[in-house]
Amino acid sequence: MSQSTLKAGTGRSELLARAEHAPHALGMFAEASAQLRRFMPFDAAVWRVTDPETGIMTAPIHAENIDDKGCANYWEIELFAERVNLYSELVQAPVPVAGLRETTGGDPGGSAIYQDFMRPRGLHDELRVVLRVGGRPQGTVSLFRARGRKAFDAADTAFIGSLVTPLAKRLRSFAEPRPAGAVPYTLGVPGGPGLLLFDPSGVLVSVNDEARRYLDELPDGPSALTAMGLRVPPWLHGIATKVRAAAHERDRGTARIRLRTRDGRWLVCHATCMRQADGSLGGSAVVLEPAKVSDVMPLVADAYELSERELEVTRCVARGLSTEKIAGQLFLSPHTVRDHIKAVFEKTGVSSRGELVGLLFIDHYRPAVAGQEEANELASITKR
Template sequence: MTSAAATTRSATTRSAVAVGRAELLSRSARATDALSLFAEASSHLRRLLPYDASVWRVTDPVTGMMTAPVRAENLDESGCAVYWESELFTDNVNLFRDLVRAPVPVAGLRAATGGLPSRSTLHQTFLRPRGLDDELRAVLRVGDRPQGHISLFRAQGRAAFDAGDIKLIASLLTPLARRLRSFAEPAPHPLPDASHGPGLLLFGAQGQLLSVNDDAGTYLENLPEGPAVPSPGGIRVPSWIQATAMKARAIAQERDRGQARARVRDRAGRWLVCHASCLRDADGGLGASAVVIEPAKTSEIVPLVVDAYELTDRETEVTQYLARGLATGEIAARLHLSPHTVRDHIKATFEKVGVSTRGELVGKLFTEYYAPHAERNTTRVRRD
């Protein structure tokens, strides 16, 4: 092939990739939820960048923990614990906690190990037994906040993910992360609180479910679909809950840092918080990991909603004062700003949230979470 022909072919390839990328982002922008976003993105991405299996995950933007929903393609459910054990308890490459802070949060396993992936415990325990030979993983993030993870896998015999693959994935991360983040916006109507108490699950050292209370069973039935781990008694535990339990153990062993805590919406749209800690036996040794699922407090959810509307720190401060009923002059005095500047922040916030009055703003950001609690604690009387 002549150099001119090679140049023409390369230009044609780049053009096809650009068209495919634009179509992927266009279809993803119309997705109505995280799972449909993942399905659209994966369907189009596979044509641009071939792979044999994948996992698409939502993450808690504050803690970076995997949460729901999760979409797994061409992978069975037997390897979830193995995957996260490698991530949390071994010295490995391309850890998600490191990628989230990297200038380019995308990396290939074979490239990172100098073409010797067997140096990685992930390759030894997870990839090779499943006929896989490389993983390209990426963090979907906006600024420094992770909104999701992607893991793409290639089978043995295929070429390794290369610099071109990394460049393509890197160009998709922020638009997809912004779309994921938008799903944290409030539901159109306030939702009633769940009628049951906290759910409790206990996990052993290898991530196996030991026991569960009835309330936890109810929560599990109403969580979004996704990969789950079969347990005795027919209970299917979502892989992200098992990973939360394993994270708690890793923190207790000082193998990891951060919080074993994640927020998730159930199928009805209610926000829940899932948090875990590692218990200690009477002799001081590490015991089971306890995972608690319960309704999320307003203070935990409002930051996610505010982030979904892309409010700046200053706009968030102004909004919080508006929610407390402060006038423009009072807000200006507290923030050491001019009243004109405060009005500019209020105007910008109105435009982002899509409201025109202070009452609408506070209602849209806060009412979904305050209303059920306030109603439950209100006594209504009629007097003639």
């Protein structure tokens, strides 16, 4: 075994160990990027969390040596003009890693990202990565090398490919509920929806006070200052851009993401494209609002690696159904239901149905966000 191979193996182990001990996604990105740079040099990078159901970038985002406005411009180019190594295609690829120059045979001139984003910044090559597990994207990474450096090669692709699944699993695990008492209930936060309106060119033109407060609660990251004096993060520009791209038939899919505030509460962000009085396409409206239990539950279940059947059983448990009723509803034997419940208990580290519902639902659905009435209803389930 060569010395370089040994160093790469040691570097991989150190990188994954640091990622495993990171307290949150931003910390994981910073640690992974710093370790990776030692063994596979690059000059700029953007690490993004994605919503595993829609594949759209969400918060948080970690950027290195990329201007804040560039992070938003990159995504607009990706959705409206790019043809090479699209993330939407890469997520389905056998190996979700691709270098721009390697893909284009050293001639990236047909790439809009290269022409409009990279060249003006003196960047020579890009290595794109989708961090996925179970076919679901948990994050994306863009690594850039500046002009004068060699292009990313097959060895780089293979090394990054070996990190995809473990880093994706670590990202997925951040949806697990935090330890009891780690994050207190936060009272007095806005309960109504936050609304942001973008014009047809993607410029923010109007925002309500609730949206400003929601944005203030989100993790730090790159953001672009608007004429309204509000700093707008790339993921927000991204979802507004995606819905415009879909309206122009340049993209498809639901413009919807889930994201977490600094104190651990979940929000939902979704967008729609507006039409003018004459029927022509107009700007886009983006809504930020507290997440419902049904929004968060799939993420938490995925973090604990619950199977589809185990999730179905868990939902029935949350409704207060007995073993016999669950068996009848799901066309299973009572013995099989008990086995599923036991497996769920083992994966989540609880010992009763009440603890399970409290862990998967109430810990994420704080009264400050959900509304006291529904939170009380959920709490009553744990006492059945």
